[in-house]
Amino acid sequence: MTQQASPGFPQDHAAQTADVIVVGSGPAGSSAAFYLASAGLDVLVLEKSRFPREKVCGDGLTPRAVKALTAMGVPLPEGDGWLRNKGLRIIGGGGRIELAWPELSSYPGFGLVRTRLDFDEILARHAQKAGARLLEGVNVTGPLRDDRTGRVIGVTARETVDGETAEHIFRGRVVIAADGNSSRLSVAMGLRKRDDRPLGVAVRSYYTTPRHDDDYLEAWLDLWDGDNLLPGYGWIFGMGDGTSNVGLGLLNTSEAFGNIDYRVLLRKWLAGMPPEWGLTEENRTQPVRGSALPMGFNRTPHYTRGLLLAGDSGGMVNPFNGEGIAYAMEAGEIAARTVVQALARPSAAGIETVLQTYPRELKVAYGGYYTLGNSFVQMIGHPAFMRFATKHGVKRPYIMRFTMKLLGNLTEPRGGDATDRLLNALSKMTPAA
Numbered sequence: 001m002t003q004q005a006s007p008g009f010p011q012d013h014a015a016q017t018a019d020v021i022v023v024g025s026g027p028a029g030s031s032a033a034f035y036l037a038s039a040g041l042d043v044l045v046l047e048k049s050r051f052p053r054e055k056v057c058g059d060g061l062t063p064r065a066v067k068a069l070t071a072m073g074v075p076l077p078e079g080d081g082w083l084r085n086k087g088l089r090i091i092g093g094g095g096r097i098e099l100a101w102p103e104l105s106s107y108p109g110f111g112l113v114r115t116r117l118d119f120d121e122i123l124a125r126h127a128q129k130a131g132a133r134l135l136e137g138v139n140v141t142g143p144l145r146d147d148r149t150g151r152v153i154g155v156t157a158r159e160t161v162d163g164e165t166a167e168h169i170f171r172g173r174v175v176i177a178a179d180g181n182s183s184r185l186s187v188a189m190g191l192r193k194r195d196d197r198p199l200g201v202a203v204r205s206y207y208t209t210p211r212h213d214d215d216y217l218e219a220w221l222d223l224w225d226g227d228n229l230l231p232g233y234g235w236i237f238g239m240g241d242g243t244s245n246v247g248l249g250l251l252n253t254s255e256a257f258g259n260i261d262y263r264v265l266l267r268k269w270l271a272g273m274p275p276e277w278g279l280t281e282e283n284r285t286q287p288v289r290g291s292a293l294p295m296g297f298n299r300t301p302h303y304t305r306g307l308l309l310a311g312d313s314g315g316m317v318n319p320f321n322g323e324g325i326a327y328a329m330e331a332g333e334i335a336a337r338t339v340v341q342a343l344a345r346p347s348a349a350g351i352e353t354v355l356q357t358y359p360r361e362l363k364v365a366y367g368g369y370y371t372l373g374n375s376f377v378q379m380i381g382h383p384a385f386m387r388f389a390t391k392h393g394v395k396r397p398y399i400m401r402f403t404m405k406l407l408g409n410l411t412e413p414r415g416g417d418a419t420d421r422l423l424n425a426l427s428k429m430t431p432a433a
């Protein structure tokens with residue numbers, strides 16, 4: 001396949017090779033690219049869309065995500081589009097409780113909200129500033145493989161400019177698939193989603209509402225399908241710009257999962273809200289859009305034949321709470337750290353030895369916790385359990401404080417209070433997902 005002329009596209013051979021090719025410039029890809037470039041590697045990021053671009057999301061960032069942003073040196077000045085929040089408000093089973101984010105030495109005591117329209121571009125530009133080369137509007141069509149070894153040695157891609165389509169080849173010593181939930185690249189390498197791991201589906205839109213500057217993230221556990229309480233939650237996250245991001249997500253462990261019209265469920269749920277909040281069809285500013293949440297390592301292995309998976313491509317969304325941004329960023333950092341060490345080895349065998357540690361690193365970081373999460377998702381798939389937990393849990397602050405640390409994966413890794421120690425021990429004792 002040869003490259004044809006296309007305006008604005010690098011034509012020289014050098015631009016078509018890099019130490020590392022990163023596919024996708026969401027949180028996982030941009031974080032990986034940032035750390036790789038910061039370590040002095042030549043990294044080329046290929047992104048099929050052009051910034052600014054939308055990504056269907058709740059736009060909520062927990063202290064875990066704030067920590068990942070801070071580690072990359074992303075400026076987070078208050079008032080510059082970043083809206084800070086103090087914690088989580090949980091409503092359900094007739095109860096309502098506000099839980100401040102825990103003050104820990106390991107995580108800041110605040111979260112943030114920012115639209116993905118801005119957020120993803122900020123991260124991508126941050127990686128560029130660190131030295132990563134970013135090509136937008138380049139759709140990766142498949143892996144480029146060594147005929148003899150089957151190893152991934154680059155990617156094929158298509159670019160369309162002004163109606164003209166050009167095919168390209170990009171070569172790299174290592175490739176990172178950060179191409180999201182569908183991960184075409186992983187599928188082309190035979191890595192399909194695992195049926196034994198949870199999957200969520202969520203929809204969201206934006207509404208003009210006086211609640212737009214709420215300083216708590218709000219989660220509603222009362223999502224009903226007839227008499228059945230569904231496993232999932234609805235959210236109202238104020239964006240600080242006159243609108244709130246409002247949506248709901250469900251887990252595939254309930255019988256209702258495949259049979260529910262999510263848009264209808266959203267309308268029904270919002271119909272029960274106080275009228276003064278204005279969460280009505282007339283105040284909806286965007287279409288209702290939905291997407292999948294791949295959880296609990298639902299695509300493995302995370303490394304094979306020169307290809308590393310980071311973020312949604314490797315099913316890294318937290319099964320307890322549906323949070324994916326922090327985990328995508330953290331996995332991007334772990335992938336980059338592994339690749340930097342691997343490429344410093346003089347032999348192919350040495351490189352391979354290091355790359356193969358990547359899945360192990362991920363298991364150490366999240367394996368036990370995700371196994372617990374996968375069991376939790378099975379339990380709340382039973383409407384009776386969900387009803388019991390909501391009815392009795394929300395009214396009891398000590399249970400909810402424990403639950404918040406568990407669901408948010410916000411514990412001190414060492415020491416901490418009794419809750420931290422219990423949760424860490426549970427995660428360590430549980431076999432890794």
Ligand SMILES: Cc1cc2nc3c(=O)[nH]c(=O)nc-3n(C[C@H](O)[C@H](O)[C@H](O)COP(=O)(O)OP(=O)(O)OC[C@H]3O[C@@H](n4cnc5c(N)ncnc54)[C@H](O)[C@@H]3O)c2cc1C
Pocket residue numbers: 023024025026027028029046047048049055056057058059060061138139140141178179180181184202203204247290291292293310311312313317322323324325326328
């Ligand atoms: C409705 C909804 C609400 C959510 N709410 C939250 C929330 O509030 N907080 C939270 O933390 N998480 C939330 N999540 C999860 C979160 O959105 C994801 O986990 C996160 O975006 C994963 O980041 P990523 O970089 O792995 O993938 P993505 O963000 O999906 O990025 C993948 C990138 O790859 C690009 N790409 C794809 N294919 C190709 C290709 N062939 N060639 C080149 N580029 C390609 C895409 O254009 C995209 O830019 C939500 C998800 C949904 C669906």
